[in-house]
Amino acid sequence: MFWASWRLQxxxxxxxxxxxxxxxxxxxxxxxxxxSAYHHDGLSAxxxxxxxxxxxQAVHGFAARFDGLKNLLAWLTLVPGVIGVLFAAPxxxxxxxxxxxxxxxxxxxxxxxxxxKLAIIVAAALVAAVVMTLLMAWWHAPxxxxxxxxxxxxxxxxxxVPIGYTLFALGLALAVGVVWRxxxxxxxxxxxxxxxxxxxxxxxxxQRIVSPVTATWLDQPSPGARGAGPNLDHAWVISQGPSDKxxxxxxxxxxxxxxxxxxxxxxxSGDCLAQHGGGYMHAVYEPASRFWTLQGVETGxxxxxxxxxxxxxxxxxxxxxx
Amino acid sequence: MTEHAxxxxxxxxxxxxxxxxxxxxxxxxxxxSVTALVxxxxxxxxxxxxxxxxxxxxxxxxxxxLGHSPLTDARSLLPRVGFVAQEHPLYRGFTVSDTLxxxxxxxPSWDEGVALARIEHLGLPLGQKVGQLSGGQQAQIxxxxxxxxxxxxxxxxxxxxxxxxxxxxxxxxxVMEAVAETGxxxxxxxxxxxxxxxxxxxxxxxxxARTQLVGxxxxxxxxxxxxTGPRTDPASVERVHDVIRxxxxxxxxxxxxxxxxxxxxxxxxxxxxxLEEIVLAYLGYGxxxxxxxxxxxxxxx
Numbered sequence: 143m144f145w146a147s148w149r150l151q152x153x154x155x156x157x158x159x160x161x162x163x164x165x166x167x168x169x170x171x172x173x174x175x176x177x178s179a180y181h182h183d184g185l186s187a188x189x190x191x192x193x194x195x196x197x198x199q200a201v202h203g204f205a206a207r208f209d210g211l212k213n214l215l216a217w218l219t220l221v222p223g224v225i226g227v228l229f230a231a232p233x234x235x236x237x238x239x240x241x242x243x244x245x246x247x248x249x250x251x252x253x254x255x256x257x258x259k260l261a262i263i264v265a266a267a268l269v270a271a272v273v274m275t276l277l278m279a280w281w282h283a284p285x286x287x288x289x290x291x292x293x294x295x296x297x298x299x300x301x302x303v304p305i306g307y308t309l310f311a312l313g314l315a316l317a318v319g320v321v322w323r324x325x326x327x328x329x330x331x332x333x334x335x336x337x338x339x340x341x342x343x344x345x346x347x348x349q350r351i352v353s354p355v356t357a358t359w360l361d362q363p364s365p366g367a368r369g370a371g372p373n374l375d376h377a378w379v380i381s382q383g384p385s386d387k388x389x390x391x392x393x394x395x396x397x398x399x400x401x402x403x404x405x406x407x408x409x410x411s412g413d414c415l416a417q418h419g420g421g422y423m424h425a426v427y428e429p430a431s432r433f434w435t436l437q438g439v440e441t442g443x444x445x446x447x448x449x450x451x452x453x454x455x456x457x458x459x460x461x462x463x464x
Numbered sequence: 465m466t467e468h469a470x471x472x473x474x475x476x477x478x479x480x481x482x483x484x485x486x487x488x489x490x491x492x493x494x495x496x497s498v499t500a501l502v503x504x505x506x507x508x509x510x511x512x513x514x515x516x517x518x519x520x521x522x523x524x525x526x527x528x529x530l531g532h533s534p535l536t537d538a539r540s541l542l543p544r545v546g547f548v549a550q551e552h553p554l555y556r557g558f559t560v561s562d563t564l565x566x567x568x569x570x571x572p573s574w575d576e577g578v579a580l581a582r583i584e585h586l587g588l589p590l591g592q593k594v595g596q597l598s599g600g601q602q603a604q605i606x607x608x609x610x611x612x613x614x615x616x617x618x619x620x621x622x623x624x625x626x627x628x629x630x631x632x633x634x635x636x637x638x639v640m641e642a643v644a645e646t647g648x649x650x651x652x653x654x655x656x657x658x659x660x661x662x663x664x665x666x667x668x669x670x671x672x673a674r675t676q677l678v679g680x681x682x683x684x685x686x687x688x689x690x691x692t693g694p695r696t697d698p699a700s701v702e703r704v705h706d707v708i709r710x711x712x713x714x715x716x717x718x719x720x721x722x723x724x725x726x727x728x729x730x731x732x733x734x735x736x737x738x739l740e741e742i743v744l745a746y747l748g749y750g751x752x753x754x755x756x757x758x759x760x761x762x763x764x765x
Contacts, residue, residue, distance in 0.1 A: 145569050149562060150555065240553045244606075247517050247547035248570035249613065251538045 143250055147262040151232040158225055158270045165218065166277055173281040176208055180284040189287060201288060212285060216295035221274055222304045223336035226311025227329045229267040233259060234319030234328050237459070256456050264312065264452070271308035275299065290376025290430050294344050297378070301437040306444030311336040313451030320455045343440065349380050351439050354426050358389035361423040371423055376430035385424035468531030470495045470617050470649035471516055475525030478511045485511040487673045489525070493651060493666065495616075498643055500660035500681075501653035502743055503670035509653035510550055512670065513621045516651075517547045529617055543573045546610030546618040546648075551626065552603045556595030560588050560605065567609045579612035582638070600631025604638065611642050618642070620652035624659060636663050657740045667739070669746045676746045681739060688742050691719040691732040701729070709745040720745045 148155075180186070183204055188197035236242050246252045278299040282291070291300045298304070315332025322328050359371040361384070374382070384392045428436060469492045476489040486508035493499050501509050514520045515527050518534030518541070527534065532541040554563060560583060568574045583590065586604050588597070594605060603623060610618060620639070624632040640663055643650055654660055660667075667684055669677040677684065688708070691701065695717045698710050706722040720737060721727070727734060 143569065146566050149558070149566070153557070239556075240549070240551070241555055243514075243519060243547075243549035244553045244555075244609075245570070246519060247542065247545070247549070248567070248609075249543040249572055250570055251542070252518075 143254065143258045144262070146245075147259045150236070150259070151229065151263060151266065154228050154232050155266055158228055158266070161221065161224065162270060162273055162277070165221065165274070169215075169277055169281045172211060176211075176281070176284050179204060179207065180287075185284070185288065204284075204288070208285070212295065215281070216298075218274075218278065219295070219298045219307075219340070220337065222271055222307035223311040223333050223340070225267055225270045225274065226308045226313075226336065227315040227332040229263045229270075230312050230315035230319060230332060231325050231329055233263060233316060233455075234323065234325045237320060237323045238325050252460060256459055260316075260452060260456055264309070267308050267312050268305060271305045274308075275301075275304045278304075292376060292378035292428060292430055292433060294348075294378075297433075297436075298340075298344070301433065302441045303437055303444070306441035306448070307336070307340065309448035309452075310339070310444040313448035313455070316455040317451040317458075320458045348436065348440065349428070351443070352428070352432060352436055354380055354428050356389065356424070356426050358385060358387065358422050358424045361421055372425065372427075373429075374425060374427060378428040378430075380426045380428070382423065382425040382427070385422050387422050389422070389424040391424060468495070468528070469493060470497070471527065471529050471651065473512070473515075473525065473527045476512070476515060476522055476527050477524035478508075478515060478520060479523040484523075484673045486515070486670075487524075489670075489675050491668060491675055491678045493649065493668070495649050496647055497666045497680075498650045498664045499652070499666035499668060500657075500664035501651055501668045501670060502655070502657060502660065502747075503653075504655055504747060507670040508673045509670055510621050513547070513619050513651070513653060517545055517619055518542070519549075543571060543613065544616045546613050546615030548603075548606045548610050548618075548620045548623055550621040552606035552623070554594045554602055554606055556593070558594050559591050560594060560597075561590040563594055563605055563609065564590075564612075567612055571613045573614050575612050575614050578614070579608055582608045582611065598631070600627050600634065603627060603631070603635055607635065607638060611638075614646070615648060617649045617651070620650065622653055622655070624654065624656070632659060639663065657743045661739050667743075669743060671747050684742060685737070685739055687722055688737050689721055689723050689727060690735040690737045690741075691721060691727065692735065693717055693732040696731070701727075701732075708742075 183200045185197075185200060185204060188194075188201055236245065245255055282296055282300065285296060286300070289296075291297055298307075311332055314335045315328050318331045318335075319325060319328030322331075355372070357372045361371070386392060471491075471493040473489050473491050476486060477484060478486045489508070489512060501512065503509050511520070515522055516529055516534060518538050521535060529541060530544055534541055534545075555566070558566065564576070564579050564583070567579065568576060582604070586601065586608075588601060588605070594602060597605070603626075607620075607623070610620075618639075623639075624635050627635060636659060639650060639652070642648065652660070652664070661681070665681055667677065667679060667681050668675060693716070695712055695715050698707050698717065698719050701707060701719060701721060705724055705727065707719050708722055709720040711718045719732075720742070
């Protein structure tokens with residue numbers, strides 16, 4: 143049975159391996175380049191508490207050089223979805239082509255066939271997801287050391303969430319596919335659904351599943367002082383801005399303390415703000431220390447939904463399909 | 465062989481939505497027989513075979529194969545039953561040799577010798593992709609998978625429907641050779657009667673989701689007669705015999721009857737009928753001026 147299941151998803155496995163090889167071909171040279179630039183610029187020395195101006199410059203230069211690439215590679219967050227729906231395909235294809243009538247009339251029971259096939263599909267998807275995650279983590283390493291890994295574009299490819307994403311896309315395509323029995327539409331629905339749920343998570347739900355920290359502090363506008371505020375280094379700052387003492391946001395445009403300097407810049411008088419009850423900063427953020435909590439909760443949600451959909455697909459196939 | 469009938473159905477029915485694909489089917493197919501399951505498309509032949517092999521679940525009644533339920537005893541029953549589904553599905557991307565390997569891996573009772581001998585006899589290259597073979601060759605591969613399992617019961621769903629006459633003959637020849645060697649029970653469905661008469665010794669006629677006739681072919685042929693006589697009301701004949709089909713011209717009445725004993729009425733001329741005509745009569749094709757009665761009949765079993 144193992145041989146049969148493996149042989150029946152060989153094409154998909156090869157496609158997945160090809161996709162991963164392509165990504166590696168893209169990531170390895172650029173990653174090596176970035177890592178060597180990181181060392182060459184001596185950026186690791188700049189990670190201390192009080193970086194010099196030269197350091198600031200070096201960091202900015204580095205960021206400017208690799209930001210474009212980083213944003214481009216953020217699209218790779220679609221890859222877990224591709225891998226997921228890809229491995230769902232061989233299962234749906236059997237229902238579509240009616241080859242289940244062949245498989246289920248050999249000497250193994252339908253239950254065993256379904257269990258075995260799904261187990262191998264899930265295992266293959268997991269391996270691909272882990273390889274993908276390791277590649278991305280290696281590539282991101284210099285960026286993570288500078289900026290942390292809480293920002294969406296990096297967070298999505300780090301830790302364990304890509305595994306949850308992959309399983310979710312797999313489960314969604316399977317659940318749709320066993321009912322619809324059409325591989326191509328099921329794969330498309332699975333991928334589009336995956337993308338929609340991801341957008342929903344990235345833009346709305348993630349900042350709500352674990353309540354973010356809110357902080358209000360007296361802003362010290364004097365140059366050089368690093369402020370009395372919370373450590374927002376490497377944190378995921380959801381919102382940040384001037385506020386009054388209670389943390390109510392102040393509208394800068396309506397404030398009398400703002401003086402326009404041309405069309406794009408403004409000067410804010412701190413003393414003035416203080417007199418008007420302002421002079422405070424307010425931030426809503428997830429501190430860097432919550433990385434694994436957020437990852438755990440999010441992975442749990444995606445993997446849980448995936449498990450439910452895979453079990454549904456197994457049940458439906460066992461009960462309904464002939 | 466065994467004391468159980470090869471296939472036994474009691475009040476078996478399958479409903480899809482509100483439509484019955486098979487209804488009130490009760491029949492017993494003896495071990496060692498070669499049974500033709502005949503009926504037009506949509507009569508319930510596929511449904512009956514799929515119920516027998518456990519691919520679908522009865523909505524009413526029950527079916528047993530070799531005394532076992534195909535659903536609850538699947539694990540012990542499946543190795544003893546060979547099945548070739550309609551259109552003989554195969555993995556088209558597999559080579560012939562992959563396909564045999566699949567059979568070997570999925571069937572503990574697999575007989576590699578039988579499989580290889582058949583493939584060699586058919587002259588099929590082991591490295592060839594199954595999807596590139598002709599329909600007849602694919603059907604033979606599907607049959608090989610089923611036969612190498614060494615089944616006691618072989619179920620074939622429309623095995624020759626999509627084949628050309630030569631491939632059809634070769635396929636049925638293969639089935640007959642296997643039967644001669646092993647004495648297995650075979651049930652094969654078809655809507656082409658002519659092919660089956662040479663091969664089968666039992667007949668099940670299905671029409672409109674119901675069984676119309678079940679029995680050994682020689683008994684069926686022996687008991688059916690064509691009566692011709694001057695135009696008359698067939699009521700007197702109907703009192704004794706089952707009139708399957710009546711047709712009238714201006715001066716003559718023709719009846720196809722299932723005779724209960726001899727027909728003694730000298731008004732009628734008796735003729736033998738061949739199997740095909742009997743089947744057609746039960747399926748409701750009444751000939752040029754005929755009125756088929758079979759469609760309104762209850763099962764005659």
